[in-house]
Amino acid sequence: MTTTAKPKFAMYWAASCGGCEIAVLNTNEKILDVDANFDVVFWPVAMDAKYKDVEAMEDGSILLTLFNGGIRNDENEHMAKLMRRKSKILVAFGSCATEGCIPGLANLSDSREMVHTAFTTITTDNPHEIYPMTSYDVPEGEIHIPNILPMLKTLAQVVDVDYYMPGCPPESAQIAAVIDLVIQVVQGKAELPPKGSVIGAGNSTVCDECKRTRNVKTIKAFNRIWGIAPEPSLCLLEQGIPCNGPATRSGCKARCPKAGAQCIGCYGPADGVEDYGARLISAFASVLDAKEPEEIDRILDGLVDPTGQFYRFNLAGSLLKAAVPAWKKEKA
């Protein structure tokens, strides 16, 4: 660095749960390194700052922005574009920003239906069916709230993204490693990986990190995790437990399978996997011990929600991105 001023750091959340911020704080004392090496200019969850402050900054003046959350409304979209303009390095941070995650599951239905569900069903006491309005006249003037978009989009579907950091949330040790790397880059001791890389994760699959034994065994039925006590050293998929390990990116040290729970796929698709769900369909189809269509159907009946199973985290980032109701408004 030519100047003595510290490089600027920002973190923003769009449609997310806040778990990514907690994961950052879970790096414990590593967070002090961030403060020691960076000037934190914008981080709504941790400090008070206004959008206007960011808008007033010079373009490209923020060195590193960690952007978590999907793009669900026009405010998210505006902030994604703003942060892109103001940042040198924009990282899609966490599953929502990289692949849509849980908020992306709303892409399975019409967004109007989603709004109806949120405002008129059991979750909300709303006897007069009052819906929020995007603009409203009050004596003081017109006030606005963000307008919801028809589909949740990933950050890369809206702006150019430099790096992807998967995980729901990213593991704290991985975040700490990335923070270390960026600090070394700032000090001129390391080089940044090529643009578009996945950082803070492995390149292979969760199966590669999983210590359980695989015997190329096939199954006659799927089991739900609450239905059986899994044998502690055998592959979960071979025990009939729908484990997403074969398609999921490594980087978590196979935490869930280690604890006896199936991988649900929060680290997203591994290297070379173009469509996460399609890869899992291949993997699951390979372990079924059946040749007759009726028998195959009987086994598959045990897999209660295949779409949810295969796209829990990856729907918005998948090839199809959303279900027909989200596309075809005239049919809704």
Next chain:
Amino acid sequence: MTNSFEPTIIGFTCNWCSYRAADLAGTARIKYPPNVRLIRLMCSGRLDPTFVFKALANGADGVMITGCHPGECHYIEQNYKALRRFQLMRRTLQGFGIEPARIRLVWASAAEGARFASEVSSFIEEVRALGPLHWGKNDNVSSALTEAPIKKEEVPA
């Protein structure tokens, strides 16, 4: 709408049976509609479900997967793998609101040119009846909140 609609079908054939069936249909001058674009794979077991998802995402209205009859696979039993993938794929696509009839699995031996042609024809008619899929063509639909019915007078002051 359906009268002028010509469905786009992507068909996957295997090198040893169903592609030769298509070939036979051609040399025997059996006519079938030109809506199907055939892609030859070495085996139906080579069919990565990604191919099907990509075809649908890029504008195909239906996908036809063909292979050797059960028990007759050149690679012993990879067509059974194709069958299992097909059945799981169909269930998954249903969750996306895609009618199961939009993907069809057909077994055809190298001698079954006529059967291949008739399966293609009937599949095209079935997809034609379902209408266009047009994945992603309606990206710019207006947003939800403005379309929701709003009872302005009921908002408490």
